[in-house]
Amino acid sequence: VDTVTGADTGLPSFRGEGDAGNNWLVDGLSTKGVQKNDAGIRINYDTWEEVQVVSDGFSPEFGQTMGAVVNVVTKSGGDAFRGEVGALVRDRNLRAERQDQLSVASLPETSIEQYYGNLGGPILEETLWFFLSENLLSTTDRTMDQTVGWLEIPAGELRTTTNNAFGKVTFTPKENHTLSLSGSQDRSLQQSGGI
DSSP, rough: OTTOOOOOOOOOTTTTTOOOOOOOEEEEEEETTTTTOOOOSOGGGGGGEEEEEEEEEOOSSSOSOSSSSSEEOOOOOOSSSSEEEEEEEEEESSSSOOOOOOOOSSSOOEEEEEEEEEEEEEEETTTTTEEEEEEEEEEEEOOOOOOETTTTOOOEEEEEEEEEEEEEEEEETTTTTTEEEEEEEEEEEEEEEEO
């Protein structure tokens, strides 16, 4: 599973380096994973204010990079309260029937449900703001009975649920001086079944 998006797709590849050649920055700080050279942590999409991708000609300050630098700038609260709630659903029943494959074993049919909400606003107007984001992600993989030569593979269902929370406090003591403190928690809530 992709640690940035929570999806079952791969991370982008730049300049032929594969996804491990990228350096991921969140608000200017590297989050590159030390074990897998992946994005390290998952940041909810609804927290992204902007994304900058530098695929060539980056300066030496961006170390650990052979492919691209992906800099994600997260949202901050403002002087007005703002928020959103939503859901992204990719159910297996909403897709066309799969065609027979010549592969040894077929891939599981995947359903993904993501529910999210965020809120930002002032703690002290024009000085101190907060931003909070909450994402609940549920993935269900289903397989059918299969036979590969003499090996029988039973049907199964694997369901995983994770929760990702993000919080940020931004403080501007005087003009052109800003301090931010942010944190993210990504935890597994439940896993049941198996394939």
